Structures are given as C-alpha cells and as structure tokens.
Amino acid sequence: MxxxxxxxxxxxxxxxxxxxxxxxxxxxxxxxxxxxxxxxxxxxxxxxxxxxxxxxxxxxxxxxxxxxxxxxxxxxxxxxxxxxxxxxxxxxxxxxxxxxxxxxxxxxxxHFDKPSRGFSLKHDGPLDMRINPDNPLTAYTIINQWPYEQIEHLIRVCGERRSGRIAKAVLEARRAKPLETTAELAALISRVAPARGAWSGAAQFGGQKIHPATKTFLALRVAVNYExxxxxxxxxxxxxxxxxxxxxxxxxxxxxxxxxxxxxxxxxxxxxxxxxxxxxxxxxxxxxxxxxxxxxxxxxxxxxxx
Ligand SMILES: C[S@@+](CC[C@H](N)C(=O)[O-])C[C@H]1O[C@@H](n2cnc3c(N)ncnc32)[C@H](O)[C@@H]1O
CATH class of the missing domain: 3.40.50.150 (Vaccinia Virus protein VP39)
Structure with a gap:
C-alpha cells in the first residue's frame, strides 16, 4: 500500500x-x-x-x-x-x-522522511540508503564490511575533512559489534568529529547547524546508488x-x-x-x-x- x-x-x-x-x-x-x-x-x-x-x-x-x-x-x-x-x-x-x-x-x-529507507539523520532507521531496494549494496555493507582505506577515501572525496578519524572510529566500533542503524552511526560521528571549528558558519540543517555526519551520509548514499x-x-x-x-x-x-x-x-x-x-x-x-x-x-x- x-x-x-x-x-x-x-x-x-x-x-x-x-x-x-x-x-x-x-x-x-x-x-x-x-x-x-x-x-x-x-x-x-x-x-x-x-x-x-x-x-x-x-x-x-x-x-x-x-x-x-x-x-x-x-x-x-x-x-x-x-x-x-x-x-x-x-x-x-x-x-x-x-x-x-x-x-x-x-x-x-x-526518502528523507521515511525512517525505514535509512537515508535520514533526523530519524533512526536501518543503514540502508538504497533508492532501488533490489540493489545488493547497502550502507550497512559499506560501514561493516569495507576496509578502512575504502571508507576513508569515499568520505574524503565527498568533502569530509575528518575522514581518517571517522573511518578509524567505524572500524573500532564494528570490531565489538556491527553498526546497525543511522542513529548509531550519526552518534558515533558526532562523538569523534563533533560540530566544532570545522563546521563553524556552516549552512543550516532543518533549523540547526549542519550535522557533523552530513557528508558521511551523503557519501554513503552516493556510493550505494552509484550516483x-x-x-x-x-x-x-x-x-x-x-x-x-x-x-x-x-x-x-x-x-x-x-x-x-x-x-x-x-x-x-x-x-x-x-x-x-x-x-x-x-x-x-x-x-x-x-x-x-x-x-x-x-x-x-x-x-x-x-
Ligand atoms: C529529487 S527527486 C525528484 C523529485 C521530482 N522532480 C518531483 O517533483 O517530485 C529525485 C528522484 O529521482 C529518483 N532517482 C534517483 N536516482 C535515479 C536513477 N538513477 N534513475 C531513476 N530515478 C532515480 C529518486 O528515487 C527520486 O524519486
């Protein structure tokens, strides 16, 4: 329906x-x-x-x-x-x-408003981000299976200056247990790369300062959907x-x-x-x-x- x-x-x-x-x-x-x-x-x-x-x-x-x-x-x-x-x-x-x-x-x-699609920083959902749900690659696969170098490179080319720090934190976190949700990933990034300095004067995001995970989320979406x-x-x-x-x-x-x-x-x-x-x-x-x-x-x- x-x-x-x-x-x-x-x-x-x-x-x-x-x-x-x-x-x-x-x-x-x-x-x-x-x-x-x-x-x-x-x-x-x-x-x-x-x-x-x-x-x-x-x-x-x-x-x-x-x-x-x-x-x-x-x-x-x-x-x-x-x-x-x-x-x-x-x-x-x-x-x-x-x-x-x-x-x-x-x-x-x-896509942004429906949590189950896993695109949003505002709503918790699975790490999915597929435009076409028949595609095999999901954000979950990238975050939990790709090597450090690939994750770091992906988010760096999409403009994230703290790519090394974020990729390292993802690798450390997933050693304990896989990262399952958008909220988990967003919280991890906020912890290791908080919205200070690098984001000062940044654009608005839903009435607030841009979220520190914005560029990582964009990078994941671009990769998942070969945009x-x-x-x-x-x-x-x-x-x-x-x-x-x-x-x-x-x-x-x-x-x-x-x-x-x-x-x-x-x-x-x-x-x-x-x-x-x-x-x-x-x-x-x-x-x-x-x-x-x-x-x-x-x-x-x-x-x-x-
Ligand atoms: C910004 S929205 C378009 C909104 C539309 N112009 C409207 O007025 O409602 C982009 C749309 O493109 C679709 N899309 C993204 N990549 C696509 C692709 N490679 N082929 C076809 N559709 C795609 C998305 O599913 C999404 O519905």
Whole structure:
C-alpha cells in the first residue's frame, strides 16, 4: 500500500517550465519522476499534444507518482528503471526522439522522511540508503564490511575533512559489534568529529547547524546508488535521443554532482552541436528558499541541441 502523507515540493519549477518546455507537442522525459511535481507542472503548461515519460528507479516512488498524476491520463507514462538505461527504456516504450529532458537529481522528501529507507539523520532507521531496494549494496555493507582505506577515501572525496578519524572510529566500533542503524552511526560521528571549528558558519540543517555526519551520509548514499556513474551514463544516453531544439535540464544539490554537469555541458558545447542555455547555474530566489529549505542548494543547468 502506498503511504500518502509524504509530499515533495518541486524545486525551481517555474524555471524548469520556462526553460525546458520549448516545443508544444512531442514527448518529454522526466528522468527522476519522484512524486511527479515537475511532470505535473510541465503537463499543465503544455497543450494536450505533449506527453511525458516519467522514470524513477524506486518502485515505491513510481507507485506514488502514478497516484498523484492520475488526472493526466494517457499524457503520462511511468516506468520504473534507472535513468542510466534511458536508451533501453525509451526504446521499449517505442520512443525514438525527445522534445526535452529533465534530471532532478538525488532523492525525494519521501526518502528523507521515511525512517525505514535509512537515508535520514533526523530519524533512526536501518543503514540502508538504497533508492532501488533490489540493489545488493547497502550502507550497512559499506560501514561493516569495507576496509578502512575504502571508507576513508569515499568520505574524503565527498568533502569530509575528518575522514581518517571517522573511518578509524567505524572500524573500532564494528570490531565489538556491527553498526546497525543511522542513529548509531550519526552518534558515533558526532562523538569523534563533533560540530566544532570545522563546521563553524556552516549552512543550516532543518533549523540547526549542519550535522557533523552530513557528508558521511551523503557519501554513503552516493556510493550505494552509484550516483556519479548513473549521472554520467544518463547524460551520454539521453544526448542522441533529443531532437534539434530540445533542451536537457539538470538540477543538482551538491557541488560534486554540479561539477560533473558543468564540465560535461562545457565539453558538449565545445564539441559542437550543443549550446549552453545557462552560462551560470540558475538558483532559487529568496522566496523559494524561505518556502522550501530543501531548495537552498539547488542549481539548474540547461543545454540545447542545435
Ligand atoms: C529529487 S527527486 C525528484 C523529485 C521530482 N522532480 C518531483 O517533483 O517530485 C529525485 C528522484 O529521482 C529518483 N532517482 C534517483 N536516482 C535515479 C536513477 N538513477 N534513475 C531513476 N530515478 C532515480 C529518486 O528515487 C527520486 O524519486
């Protein structure tokens, strides 16, 4: 049964519609359908001749979106799958070209708010963090089975300056007993790398200072879901599908994935056949950030096929 209390406010929705909905008919792809917020906004803005193929890797999310987008009938098709395989997914759906594509990266509010998914620092849950629960790798496996060097490297590349201290503490703790929950891991990190100095002046996290385990949790999620690899493959696979004049928009939420998008888009423009629509990323205004804290780190970059 799908649980309904979860909501997700689509970020930069006006900007997405304004920059991506360039053709009045044809098929658009929402590669990260989530609860369908952006898809609904696109379909509302476009005439009945336009439709959307919505993809989400999480089977639970695909179910929630189906419910939320019922009113659009056959204008929306929903497929559960990894956007890294967007070429195979579109081929199976009989779609040969696209009028536009959106990737709104990361996870949805449902993932953060549902303790059993194990993504959240705010709620205790199992060390899971899989977007697609059929995947074999979990945060539990990384934390309890990976060697010191791999854990240290993973969290360091995701920006954690105290990676050595944290990895050492994880190895010591798991010698006594496996670390089972997000609360256990968060408490361990708070103990060995408390929020002093390194986090001074840090961004807000749910009204408080950023939690000292934030970067470790992000690193685990990125690794569990092969997020950088999926992003690179997703961009490569969607490029040949876009029609001339069609646009690809990508919303990122942290600097590592934004760097991948920025560098890939620059390279595409340099190679020829593509033009940057946004030279600088589009960020939410003050009003959006005030209304939806999750939007504060969002950046939208758009490129057009010539
Ligand atoms: C930020 S949310 C999207 C929210 C959506 N735009 C909305 O308005 O509701 C990102 C979504 O992408 C999905 N996702 C993450 N990685 C994916 C992948 N590799 N392939 C397909 N979906 C993915 C997540 O399950 C999540 O639902």
């Amino acid at each position: 799908t649980e309904q209390p979860y909501t997700h406010v689509p970020v930069l929705a006006d900007e997405v519609v304004g920059l991506l909905a360039t053709e009045k008919k044809g098929t658009y792809v929402d590669a990260t359908l989530g609860m369908g917020g952006h898809t609904a906004r696109l379909l509302d803005a476009l005439p009945a001749e336009a439709d959307v193929l919505g993809i989400d890797w999480d089977p639970e999310m695909a179910g929630v979106a189906a419910d939320k987008l019922k009113r659009f009938g056959s204008r929306v098709r929903i497929v559960q799958g990894n956007f890294a395989n967007i070429d195979e997914i579109t081929a199976r759906e009989g779609i040969r070209s696209l009028s536009g594509a959106l990737f709104d990266l990361g996870i949805s509010s449902l 950088f690899d999926n992003l690179t493959r997703g961009i490569q696979k969607v490029m040949p599908l876009l029609k001339p004049g069609a646009r690809l928009g990508i919303i990122t939420f942290h600097s590592l994935e934004d760097r991948i998008v920025k560098e890939t888009f620059r390279l595409m423009a340099k190679m020829g056949g593509w033009e940057l629509v946004t030279r600088k990323p589009v960020a939410p205004g003050e009003a959006e950030v005030a209304a939806n804290k999750r939007s504060r780190s969002a950046k939208l970059r758009v490129i057009e096929k010539l």
